[in-house]
Amino acid sequence: xxxxxxxxxxxxxxxxxxxxxxxxxxxxxxxxxxxxxxxxxxxxxxxxxxxxxxxxxxxxxxxxxxxxxxxxxxxxxxxxxxxxxxxxxxxxxxxxxxxxxxxxxxxxxxxxxxxxxxxxxxxxxxxxxxxxxxxxxxxxxxxxxxxxxxxxxxxxxxxxxxxxxxxxxxxxxxxxxxxxxxxxxxxxxxxxxxxxxxxxxxxxxxxxxxxxxxxxxxxxxxxxxxxxxxxxxxxxxxxxxxxxxxxxxxxxxxxxxxxxxxxxxxxxxxxxxxxxxxxxxxxxxxxxxxxxxx
Numbered sequence: 347x348x349x350x351x352x353x354x355x356x357x358x359x360x361x362x363x364x365x366x367x368x369x370x371x372x373x374x375x376x377x378x379x380x381x382x383x384x385x386x387x388x389x390x391x392x393x394x395x396x397x398x399x400x401x402x403x404x405x406x407x408x409x410x411x412x413x414x415x416x417x418x419x420x421x422x423x424x425x426x427x428x429x430x431x432x433x434x435x436x437x438x439x440x441x442x443x444x445x446x447x448x449x450x451x452x453x454x455x456x457x458x459x460x461x462x463x464x465x466x467x468x469x470x471x472x473x474x475x476x477x478x479x480x481x482x483x484x485x486x487x488x489x490x491x492x493x494x495x496x497x498x499x500x501x502x503x504x505x506x507x508x509x510x511x512x513x514x515x516x517x518x519x520x521x522x523x524x525x526x527x528x529x530x531x532x533x534x535x536x537x538x539x540x541x542x543x544x545x546x547x548x549x550x551x552x553x554x555x556x557x558x559x560x561x562x563x564x565x566x567x568x569x570x571x572x573x574x575x576x577x578x579x580x581x582x583x584x585x586x587x588x589x590x591x592x593x594x595x596x597x598x599x600x601x602x603x604x605x606x607x608x609x610x611x612x613x614x615x616x617x618x619x620x621x622x623x624x625x626x627x628x629x630x631x632x633x634x635x636x637x638x639x640x
Contacts, residue, residue: 385616402593433495
């Protein structure tokens with residue numbers, strides 16, 4: 347009787363183990379198939395003129411996407427990481443902390459179209475400016491702020507207490523402990539949060555429709571940052587790849603709109619995968635250099 351129960355538990359254990367392995371394998375295969383389909387479909391109808399940095403090429407949208415994500419990550423880092431440090435290290439249980447957490451959770455559930463309208467009213471209308479990349483980056487940073495804050499807070503809370511106690515016991519202040527011990531120790535997890543935030547920025551379209559604009563005019567020979575056509579001017583309109591895909595599939599103003607949309611999707615997919623792999627590698631190298639065990 348006892349032996350049959352043990353065998354039954356072993357069979358159930360093997361079944362659940364195989365089920366979990368199959369689920370993980372299916373997810374990996376689905377991801378690879380999706381990436382391969384988008385890239386193959388995009389490159390099958392692509393020609394070199396689509397990749398140019400001319401008015402009709404995708405090069406300008408590619409640069410706008412990278413530049414906007416870079417600006418958005420700066421804004422998310424400046425606001426999200428300090429907010430996570432406050433919640434993990436300084437905030438005490440009480441009404442104020444509950445309000446802060448509720449605000450973060452509410453931001454995480456906001457539809458991107460609502461954030462886009464908010465960004466349009468605040469960053470465009472109230473400032474009296476035109477559509478620009480900086481306004482789009484601020485709108486995207488609002489969407490990614492809860493993610494960066496939550497990841498930073500969880501990373502700090504999950505560190506062993508010996509990190510804090512050992513540093514404080516050696517005479518370091520609380521801030522020195524955070525800056526020199528805790529943040530380097532949880533840097534890989536924070537980097538993961540930033541990667542996820544960047545992914546949101548790469549694929550965002552609804553919020554940028556009202557803030558970044560649907561046009562771009564870049565003069566690659568003009569590097570006066572105050573000029574409206576300078577590539578590095580953050581206060582110029584800048585259509586991203588995600589916006590370009592949306593415009594091509596909804597308005598279809600070009601005869602080869604479908605091919606351009608597929609090519610834009612392939613480029614965007616490669617960009618996201620390459621960014622994720624590069625960030626993962628940098629995080630791994632830094633963690634290894636700092637004495638991590640990953």
